[in-house]
Each structure stands twice: as structure tokens, then as C-alpha cells.
Amino acid sequence: MHAAASTFHAGELAIQERVGVREQMAGAAAYIRDHMPDQHREFYHSLPFFFLGALDASGQPWATMLAADAGFIVTPDARTLDIRGGLLAGDPLQGQLRAGAHIGGLGLEPSTRRRNRVNGEIVAADEGALRVAVTQSFGNCPQYIQHRQHTPAPTDGREVQVLRGATLSAVDRELIARADTFFIASANMAADAGRGRGVDVSHRGGRPGFVRVDDDHTLTAPEFVGNYFFNTMGNLLNNPRAGLLFIDFENGDLLHIAVEGEIIWDGPQLRAFAGAEKLLRFHVREVVRNVGALPFRWTPPQPAMQNARTGSWAEADSVQAAAALSTSWRSFNVVDVVRESGDVRSFYLEPADGSGVASHVPGQFVSVRVPAWAGEGAASQIRSYTVSDAPDGRRYRISVKRQGVVSSWLHAHLSPGAQIELMGPGGDFTFEEGTQRPVVMLSAGIGITPMIAMLNGLLVNGSRTRHKHPIHFIHGAREVAHPFAVHLQTLAMGHSNLHLHVRLKRIDVQALKELLPFDDYDFYLCGPAGFMQDMYDGLRKLNVADERIRFEAFGPASVRRSAVKAASEVTQVAPVPVRFVRSGIEATWDGTHASLLDLAEANGIEAPSGCRSGLCGSCTVGLSSGEVEYTRACGVEPEAGQVLLCSTAPRAGSGPLALAL
Incomplete structure (x- = not known):
């Protein structure tokens, strides 16, 4: 033109x-x-x-x-x-x-x-x-x-x-x-x-x-x-x-x-x-x-x-100052609690010290540290929860489903005026800025939270959109009155590029083929582990490129990728023998994995993990011998003789590695 x-x-x-x-x-x-x-x-x-x-x-x-x-x-x-x-x-x-x-x-x-x-x-x-x-x-x-x-x-x-x-x-x-x-x-x-x-x-x-x-x-x-x-x-x-x-x-x-x-x-x-x-x-x-x-x-x-x-x-000055605090535990006040459905509540959290919140990108999470509670004999617990809204410079919102000990404690104890410790934000599950392709957001259950955050960041002011291509939002729910149902309907009415599909039964690849017109999509997945693995495997069988499929994973890896990096994409490193002592498994680090956690999981080892971003410390294990180097700045500093699996790789030229796992 x-x-x-x-x-x-x-x-x-x-x-x-x-x-x-x-x-x-x-x-x-x-x-x-x-x-x-x-x-x-x-x-x-x-x-x-x-x-x-x-x-x-x-x-x-x-x-x-x-x-x-x-x-x-x-x-x-x-x-x-x-x-x-x-x-x-x-x-x-x-x-x-x-x-x-x-x-x-x-x-x-x-x-x-x-x-x-x-x-x-x-x-x-x-x-x-x-x-x-x-x-x-x-x-x-x-x-x-x-x-x-x-x-x-x-x-x-x-x-x-x-x-x-x-x-x-x-x-x-x-x-x-x-x-x-x-x-x-x-x-x-x-x-x-x-x-x-x-x-x-x-x-x-x-x-x-x-x-x-x-x-x-x-x-x-x-x-x-x-x-x-x-x-x-x-x-x-x-x-x-x-x-x-x-x-x-x-x-x-x-x-x-x-x-x-x-x-x-x-x-x-x-x-x-x-x-x-x-x-x-x-x-x-x-x-x-x-x-x-x-x-x-x-x-x-x-x-x-x-x-x-x-x-x-x-506020922007406070946000910038708070960025330096994102790798430290901070106290936050609960300023509001909203019931989203029978078992999901949203908690609105503001810094207790009156300073700013570190900026987050929609899709990222914060880690929450719950104190040891009386009568349980348990130590403090750490869990990671998606920030379920786009940034506003003043507070975070996390939306939690009551489905375990920690989430049940949050539902029982967090009311306006309460305090909780947070660290973060962090995480790599974010929307690809500037993409020119239509997008499919696939979620099930509480996996809706990062998708809502992304939508709220993309669709603004009633009718404006930061992504002018089609967005297909496909969600599997157990009931019509699922979390954020009214909010999604409001967004769909105001934005012609948002195509909303909520199904009250399991979403599979056949359902996708029925719902989606033929096109070249970017896919975003979040939900239970089985759902994400099935969707990932199904999309790969439809020849969707591995790099076009993004997913969230807290805890043990919920999706095992089938793609292997091409030789041109792998940084050439000297092979390092890695021994997982407790499991009795030996492997070789050759640079094709993102971290020692990925290497462990690729060899069938159920390694502990949480945020998978170096914030929560859940993947801390003992280092019996050898040396590692960190691939990112982490929010947790392990004790001497311990390492964070999700954020480490063998140090080049350090010799064999042994991990107490």
C-alpha cells in the first residue's frame, strides 16, 4: 500500500x-x-x-x-x-x-x-x-x-x-x-x-x-x-x-x-x-x-x-521499586474476597507495607507461603497461584480452588484484614506479544485463571483489543455457573474477535476440530495434568508445531514434550554424566534439556517441584558431588550442599554430577 x-x-x-x-x-x-x-x-x-x-x-x-x-x-x-x-x-x-x-x-x-x-x-x-x-x-x-x-x-x-x-x-x-x-x-x-x-x-x-x-x-x-x-x-x-x-x-x-x-x-x-x-x-x-x-x-x-x-x-515508581523485592517474601493484606463459584474464591492482595507491587505479565504467578497451622505438626507450606487478572499497579488477585490442604486453609483463614506472605511474580507462561496468528486458549477447571488474566490484558475498555486476530477461548467446566462465566460473556459481547466456547463435558481433539475453522493457530493450555497431556499429544498428531503449543505447569511436569531440539538449536556442550543416587538412574547431560529438573523427568524420575521458576524452592535437592550453575535469578537461596533443580545445569568442565534424588 x-x-x-x-x-x-x-x-x-x-x-x-x-x-x-x-x-x-x-x-x-x-x-x-x-x-x-x-x-x-x-x-x-x-x-x-x-x-x-x-x-x-x-x-x-x-x-x-x-x-x-x-x-x-x-x-x-x-x-x-x-x-x-x-x-x-x-x-x-x-x-x-x-x-x-x-x-x-x-x-x-x-x-x-x-x-x-x-x-x-x-x-x-x-x-x-x-x-x-x-x-x-x-x-x-x-x-x-x-x-x-x-x-x-x-x-x-x-x-x-x-x-x-x-x-x-x-x-x-x-x-x-x-x-x-x-x-x-x-x-x-x-x-x-x-x-x-x-x-x-x-x-x-x-x-x-x-x-x-x-x-x-x-x-x-x-x-x-x-x-x-x-x-x-x-x-x-x-x-x-x-x-x-x-x-x-x-x-x-x-x-x-x-x-x-x-x-x-x-x-x-x-x-x-x-x-x-x-x-x-x-x-x-x-x-x-x-x-x-x-x-x-x-x-x-x-x-x-x-x-x-x-x-x-x-504508582509506577512504587512498582519499579518493588521489582527489587520480587525474590523476597513480603507480607500482603487481604483487602477483598470474592466467591467465584462453589469451590473457587478470588483473593485481592495489597502490600502490607504500603509500597508497590512488582509488575507482572498476564499468565505469571506468585508463590504463597502458608504458616504451619496448630495441631497439624506441619511446617510452612508453599504453593504457586496464577495472578488471575491483568496488572493494575496496585494489587494482585489470585483465584483458588478448594482442593487440597493448602487451598482449603486459604479458604478457611483468608478474609479481609488477614495477612499472607507472597513472593514473585514469575513464570514463563505468557502471551506472545506481537503475534500475527489467531489464538486458541484451552483450559479446564481452575486452569481458566491464566487465560482470564491474558484476556483481561488483551481485551480492554469494553471494546478495544490489543490482539486484532481471532481469539478462540475454549473451556471445559463441570457446571454452567463456572468461575468468571459472567465476565467471559461480557467480554464476548464487547469484542468481536473473541469466540467463546464453554463445554460441560471433556474437551478433546475431536471437539477442537468441530469448533475451530481451519487456520494456523497458537495454542495455550492450562488445566489438570491429564487434560494438558492429552491435548498436547493430540495437537502434535495434527502436526501442530511444538513451539506453537504453550502450557502452564505447577508441581510435577504436567506435559512431556515430544519434540526434540534440532542439532542447530542445541548449544554444543561437553557431555556430563549425572547420577541420581536414590533412584539409581544414570543419565548424560548434553545440553538438550532446559534444566536438571527436565533431565530428571525425561528419565522417568518423579522429582519434587512447584513453580518451576526458581521462586518457591520446592525442587531443592542435595548435591552429592560435582558443580552446577544457575540459569536464572532465583527467589530462594538453598542451603550449602543443596541446589534448585528447575534452575540449574551442570557447570561446564566440572566433571560428573551426583544428586540425592
């Missing part, structure tokens, strides 16, 4: 390609019209304010807010937008809006959370009145818009004070630090931008504190899931200059900031900020603050529902 023939320009297409949605977004061009629908025209005419993005004489974008009596925007026809005044005193765009200039327009009504976009070129400008020839018109969903109701501001006759500077003042920084909304103007005026050429102004919203003031000339803000048009980010890829607008809704100040923006694609700050897809870092070039310029004041906000799954920079 050539950029000039597309509604999207090269920068927008490049980002769509990078995040894996370009093919799916090709059809979205139909939503971007070259004319305004009647409902948009009526909406603009009803507004007493309007957001505008435009360039000054130097090519610097500015974002601003026009304000006048309702009706100051008129649409003589579907391709013409007339703006009759509204530019406030001291606005940085004064004298800059001339015929031939491009503008980006945004009609937004906080009291209804409605917004529509219109972009175009000024064809006439006369004494503050602008006539705009519309080039693009499209609607936007109400995501992240805080509900506010405006009222006329009291008039005291004072002139507007205009403050200018090259850096942010203390008052500016305070406004930004508590802001829950800002607007950003950007542009691509390149000759080869085709139909995407022009100026854009966009809304951004989040919880107060979602914009970080790094210093008096640097800001950082998260980019949440949007419409995948990538108008702003695509423009910044082509031209990093942008204009920001922050509004003091209580006092009527307008804070305009000219910046240069950069996209942060990865890193610990991004991973720590709940809900963030990318970060935008802004370097301040110029600041204009119009003190008390707006003729309106607004009521306190009612936060957008989407805010609940997003973070703040204070």
Missing part, C-alpha cells in the same frame, strides 16, 4: 506495522470521511468551546481552546466549517490563522463524553472568522474523557495576564502534576503525506498524576490503547514538534507548551505504568500561560471508567 493512496500517511502506517495492526486497519479508512455527517455538524454548532491545533509561522504546532457563545461554529454544508471567533486574548495562535493554513479540530463535550474530529485547510480568514475546507472527518469513542459540567465564569473586568517562558514554572508544574486531561497538536505537512497530510489535535486523559514532570523542561506521559489510527504518534515519527494544552478547570487558565516529542517503545518505566502501551517524552521549547482566560469554570470531575486499569507515576 503506497502512503499517497492511503488515508494514513507513512508515519501512521509505520507504527501500525510495528504494532502488528496495519492489515486490520486498512479497512478503517472507511471511517475517515471527506465530509461531516449531519450529526457532527449539529454537534459542533451546539458547542460553546472547540479545540484547535494549528502551526505558527515557524511551523511549530500549538494546541488551543476556542470559546464563545454556543453557535459560533457553523457548517454551511457538509464540507465547510465556519469558525466565527473564539480565539482568546494572548493565545499563541493569534495572527497565525491565515488562508492556506491547515487546522485540526476537535469537538468535545465533557458532560456527555462525546467527541468528534474534523481536519481541513483554511480557505478564508477575515477578522477572526475562519472558513475551513474539510479534508477529514471522523468520530472518536469516549475513552478517558472525565465528566465535567461547565458554567459561565464570574466576570471581574480584569485583563487576561499572559506569562511567557522557556521552561515550566513551579505553578505550571503543579497544574500538570495534578492534571487528568491534556490535548496535543501535531502535524505532518510533507508533500508525500497524501490524504493524511495536515494537522491533528487529540485528547489524552488518565488518572491525576498520569503526566510526569521530570524537570522544568521535560514531561513524560503514557499512551493508552486507542483507535490504532496513531495520528499523533505517526506525526511525531515524521516531525517531533508538538503543542500541548493543559487546562486549569477551576481557575480558567490555559497552559500552552511547545515541545519536541519522542516515543519510548520499551523500558522499565513503560513496563511499570499500568495500562501504558508506549510513553511519550516531551522536551519543552516554549511556554505560554493565559491566566484566567477562559470564560468557563467546571465542576469536579467524574473519572472515566477506563481510568481504573491505568496507573499514575507515583
Whole structure:
């Protein structure tokens, strides 16, 4: 697809390609019209304010807010937008809006959370009145818009004070630090931008504190899931200059900031900020603050529902600090308990010390240490439980089926106000980011928990999806009212790419063949050991590649893989004889296994294990002779003469190994 023939320009297409949605977004061009629908025209005419993005004489974008009596925007026809005044005193765009200039327009009504976009070129400008020839018109969903109701501001006759500077003042920084909304103007005026050429102004919203003031000339803000048009980010890829607008809704100040923006694609700050897809870092070039310029004041906000799954920079800092604690036992408070079914309860856990939770990737787990209980004569017990929700930066949720001594203890003793020790998170059973294939999530029983966490991470805000390909969710349950049944139905109603199948009988490969259309899938498995082994073996017999089948395994290995690494994939190592003393079995380490635990199981030895990620210590065994090296950082440090089977391999050149197993 050539950029000039597309509604999207090269920068927008490049980002769509990078995040894996370009093919799916090709059809979205139909939503971007070259004319305004009647409902948009009526909406603009009803507004007493309007957001505008435009360039000054130097090519610097500015974002601003026009304000006048309702009706100051008129649409003589579907391709013409007339703006009759509204530019406030001291606005940085004064004298800059001339015929031939491009503008980006945004009609937004906080009291209804409605917004529509219109972009175009000024064809006439006369004494503050602008006539705009519309080039693009499209609607936007109400995501992240805080509900506010405006009222006329009291008039005291004072002139507007205009403050200018090259850096942010203390008052500016305070406004930004508590802001829950800002607007950003950007542009691509390149000759080869085709139909995407022009100026854009966009809304951004989040919880107060979602914009970080790094210093008096640097800001950082998260980019949440949007419409995948990538108008702003695509423009910044082509031209990093942008204009920001922050509004003091209580006092009527307008804070305009000219910046240069950069996209942060990865890193610990991004991973720590709940809900963030990318970060935008802004370097301040110029600041204009119009003190008390707006003729309106607004009521306190009612936060957008989407805010609940997003973070703040204070929380992100706590999350980053907590990452260093993920290999230590920490006390957590039980803040809520929810009954999911007759034998499953969800426990909501927050750090008892008031600090943050380490970030997790949906599908990972935490290890729980249960104290020795009176009368049992038992030592403390450790179990691993999937974090059954996507990260929110504040707490973990584990969903536990009552089916053993430890889980029964949790059901009996954990109520709001109780405390429990956790370590983690950890684990490798996570969704493959950026995959372009349809996905099949296969679960049975309590194996639904990592699948729910993955779904909650992928399907957000009622209708947005981070995976635009089909997701087939196939679950085997004993009863209709299984855990998360209502939640799954709600997700399926809001996301057209989610195909939900719940069966009240055993799922087998024949059932899969009946349910799934022919395609090239990635498979995710979680459930009882027999279920996963049967599904794995059945998929392999259908020639599904081993690397396309991912599964969770706590305790003894629940799936034995049939694939053997190709010679080119195996790191060549000198063979090391390994003797399992108690079992009387001898084997050879040749580098084809991931760990000594895998080697033991491949030779029919029932080795103890739990999390299989070095966190819980369940696989600790004695080392009788030889030396090992660790393959990962572990949360448990064994005593002298002991090793963690799941995270060790023979040390190269160390000689024969003997394990007390």
C-alpha cells in the first residue's frame, strides 16, 4: 500500500506495522470521511468551546481552546466549517490563522463524553472568522474523557495576564502534576503525506498524576490503547514538534507548551505504568500561560471508567521499586474476597507495607507461603497461584480452588484484614506479544485463571483489543455457573474477535476440530495434568508445531514434550554424566534439556517441584558431588550442599554430577 493512496500517511502506517495492526486497519479508512455527517455538524454548532491545533509561522504546532457563545461554529454544508471567533486574548495562535493554513479540530463535550474530529485547510480568514475546507472527518469513542459540567465564569473586568517562558514554572508544574486531561497538536505537512497530510489535535486523559514532570523542561506521559489510527504518534515519527494544552478547570487558565516529542517503545518505566502501551517524552521549547482566560469554570470531575486499569507515576515508581523485592517474601493484606463459584474464591492482595507491587505479565504467578497451622505438626507450606487478572499497579488477585490442604486453609483463614506472605511474580507462561496468528486458549477447571488474566490484558475498555486476530477461548467446566462465566460473556459481547466456547463435558481433539475453522493457530493450555497431556499429544498428531503449543505447569511436569531440539538449536556442550543416587538412574547431560529438573523427568524420575521458576524452592535437592550453575535469578537461596533443580545445569568442565534424588 503506497502512503499517497492511503488515508494514513507513512508515519501512521509505520507504527501500525510495528504494532502488528496495519492489515486490520486498512479497512478503517472507511471511517475517515471527506465530509461531516449531519450529526457532527449539529454537534459542533451546539458547542460553546472547540479545540484547535494549528502551526505558527515557524511551523511549530500549538494546541488551543476556542470559546464563545454556543453557535459560533457553523457548517454551511457538509464540507465547510465556519469558525466565527473564539480565539482568546494572548493565545499563541493569534495572527497565525491565515488562508492556506491547515487546522485540526476537535469537538468535545465533557458532560456527555462525546467527541468528534474534523481536519481541513483554511480557505478564508477575515477578522477572526475562519472558513475551513474539510479534508477529514471522523468520530472518536469516549475513552478517558472525565465528566465535567461547565458554567459561565464570574466576570471581574480584569485583563487576561499572559506569562511567557522557556521552561515550566513551579505553578505550571503543579497544574500538570495534578492534571487528568491534556490535548496535543501535531502535524505532518510533507508533500508525500497524501490524504493524511495536515494537522491533528487529540485528547489524552488518565488518572491525576498520569503526566510526569521530570524537570522544568521535560514531561513524560503514557499512551493508552486507542483507535490504532496513531495520528499523533505517526506525526511525531515524521516531525517531533508538538503543542500541548493543559487546562486549569477551576481557575480558567490555559497552559500552552511547545515541545519536541519522542516515543519510548520499551523500558522499565513503560513496563511499570499500568495500562501504558508506549510513553511519550516531551522536551519543552516554549511556554505560554493565559491566566484566567477562559470564560468557563467546571465542576469536579467524574473519572472515566477506563481510568481504573491505568496507573499514575507515583504508582509506577512504587512498582519499579518493588521489582527489587520480587525474590523476597513480603507480607500482603487481604483487602477483598470474592466467591467465584462453589469451590473457587478470588483473593485481592495489597502490600502490607504500603509500597508497590512488582509488575507482572498476564499468565505469571506468585508463590504463597502458608504458616504451619496448630495441631497439624506441619511446617510452612508453599504453593504457586496464577495472578488471575491483568496488572493494575496496585494489587494482585489470585483465584483458588478448594482442593487440597493448602487451598482449603486459604479458604478457611483468608478474609479481609488477614495477612499472607507472597513472593514473585514469575513464570514463563505468557502471551506472545506481537503475534500475527489467531489464538486458541484451552483450559479446564481452575486452569481458566491464566487465560482470564491474558484476556483481561488483551481485551480492554469494553471494546478495544490489543490482539486484532481471532481469539478462540475454549473451556471445559463441570457446571454452567463456572468461575468468571459472567465476565467471559461480557467480554464476548464487547469484542468481536473473541469466540467463546464453554463445554460441560471433556474437551478433546475431536471437539477442537468441530469448533475451530481451519487456520494456523497458537495454542495455550492450562488445566489438570491429564487434560494438558492429552491435548498436547493430540495437537502434535495434527502436526501442530511444538513451539506453537504453550502450557502452564505447577508441581510435577504436567506435559512431556515430544519434540526434540534440532542439532542447530542445541548449544554444543561437553557431555556430563549425572547420577541420581536414590533412584539409581544414570543419565548424560548434553545440553538438550532446559534444566536438571527436565533431565530428571525425561528419565522417568518423579522429582519434587512447584513453580518451576526458581521462586518457591520446592525442587531443592542435595548435591552429592560435582558443580552446577544457575540459569536464572532465583527467589530462594538453598542451603550449602543443596541446589534448585528447575534452575540449574551442570557447570561446564566440572566433571560428573551426583544428586540425592
